[in-house]
Amino acid sequence: MNNLYDNNLNDVSNIGNNLIDKKIFNEFRYDEYKKEMTYNSFDRQFLVNSKDRLWFGDIDKNTIKPGLEPYRYRFGINNNKTSGIYLQNKQKNISAIRITTVYISVNELDSLETGYTPPYIYVYIPELENRIETSNINRKFIFAVLTLDDNRLNGQLKYVNFLSANYYITNPIADLSNMTIEILNPLGIIYSDSKDNLKIKSMTVDSVDTPKSIILTLDKFVRRTQYNRGDIVIIKNYGINVTDTFTIFMNKQEGHFLKLNPSTDDFVDKLYIDIPKEVNTNGLYTTQAFFLDIVTNIKNNINPYATTEGSIINTTLQPVVIFEISKIEPKSKGLSKENITLI
Numbered sequence: 001m002n003n004l005y006d007n008n009l010n011d012v013s014n015i016g017n018n019l020i021d022k023k024i025f026n027e028f029r030y031d032e033y034k035k036e037m038t039y040n041s042f043d044r045q046f047l048v049n050s051k052d053r054l055w056f057g058d059i060d061k062n063t064i065k066p067g068l069e070p071y072r073y074r075f076g077i078n079n080n081k082t083s084g085i086y087l088q089n090k091q092k093n094i095s096a097i098r099i100t101t102v103y104i105s106v107n108e109l110d111s112l113e114t115g116y117t118p119p120y121i122y123v124y125i126p127e128l129e130n131r132i133e134t135s136n137i138n139r140k141f142i143f144a145v146l147t148l149d150d151n152r153l154n155g156q157l158k159y160v161n162f163l164s165a166n167y168y169i170t171n172p173i174a175d176l177s178n179m180t181i182e183i184l185n186p187l188g189i190i191y192s193d194s195k196d197n198l199k200i201k202s203m204t205v206d207s208v209d210t211p212k213s214i215i216l217t218l219d220k221f222v223r224r225t226q227y228n229r230g231d232i233v234i235i236k237n238y239g240i241n242v243t244d245t246f247t248i249f250m251n252k253q254e255g256h257f258l259k260l261n262p263s264t265d266d267f268v269d270k271l272y273i274d275i276p277k278e279v280n281t282n283g284l285y286t287t288q289a290f291f292l293d294i295v296t297n298i299k300n301n302i303n304p305y306a307t308t309e310g311s312i313i314n315t316t317l318q319p320v321v322i323f324e325i326s327k328i329e330p331k332s333k334g335l336s337k338e339n340i341t342l343i
Contacts, residue, residue, distance in 0.1 A: 020168065023100050035277065042162050043325065044328075045323070046087070046324075048077060048186075050072055050319050051234070052315060055196040055197070056237060057311055067311065072317065073096045073190050073191045076179075077129045092176075092327070094325055096325070097278065097323065098324045099123045100323075101146075101320075101322040102320070102321050103158055103320040105156060108139075108191075118186050118191075121146050122134075122142045122146075122184035124181075127178065128143060144163075147161075180322055185215060199218065200308070202217040202302075205298060207325040208296075208299035209299075211276065215271075216312070218269045222267065224261070224263075224266055227258055228258065229259060230258065232256070232257060232258075233271065233314050234255040235251055235256070235311070235316055237311055238250040246305065247291045258272065260315075275291055276288045
């Protein structure tokens with residue numbers, strides 16, 4: 001037989017013969033096809049912010065549980081929505097990974113005992129084989145070393161990867177399902193053991209006659225430098241049993257600017273944010289009516305939000321990590337990259 005489409009395939013004379021010519025069959029063998037396979041190589045960059053980890057807890061039986069990932073400088077990245085920082089798509093056919101830049105808030109230094117600016121930092125990724133060995137006994141293997149590029153850049157310390165050796169070349173080509181990132185100081189320990197696990201335990205106002213600020217009392221004291229004037233805080237799960245105009249305002253996605261705390265103590269347990277305001281028909285900036293009703297109740301010793309709980313985080317202090325993934329995709333014989341997984 002000469003081809004795949006012979007009309008006499010069922011003829012008795014073909015008994016014992018090959019139904020497909022071996023030469024034709026070889027054209028469809030993967031080993032032969034693979035020799036002609038070619039690839040495109042491309043890079044993708046990813047920016048992840050530690051504020052996007054699960055720092056706030058779920059609600060169970062009207063109680064806010066502790067956050068699953070409270071540590072500011074340790075966070076996971078994965079391709080599912082159950083934990084960590086979610087990447088929209090599973091990353092396939094990876095040929096290299098590189099940490100390029102890390103941004104750390106200058107304000108974080110004010111909370112450290114030494115207060116000095118580290119000349120370099122480590123990035124530790126336990127899931128990956130690491131290329132750099134150090135004399136540090138705390139972390140023998142380090143994924144990347146980043147050097148301080150600019151001492152102060154709009155309130156951020158910028159650490160960059162100058163060392164090409166910090167590339168991690170995967171072998172064999174792999175899929176990325178999850179990755180843990182820890183940012184370490186030059187001593188090889190986590191840059192700061194700060195936890196974003198603060199809770200709001202009560203709410204009131206600074207004045208019932210001329211209110212200008214909402215006062216949030218926390219469940220513990222924090223350093224004043226950890227919550228500076230102008231920092232942006234985000235509140236989650238405020239008002240477990242209530243969904244009204246005020247709780248919607250408190251939980252708004254864009255967060256709240258912190259106002260100056262009149263206390264001069266080094267440690268504070270109260271944060272000040274703006275009351276809800278609006279521009280009225282006369283063009284004046286006024287307090288929204290629903291909040292005036294709340295203030296009136298507080299003045300009459302009726303505060304329905306006196307013990308309303310919520311979780312709070314200072315987004316200004318969160319480190320940002322930028323990393324790069326090199327990937328390949330087959331470009332042979334019309335194959336679609338979506339249908340191919342290289343192993």
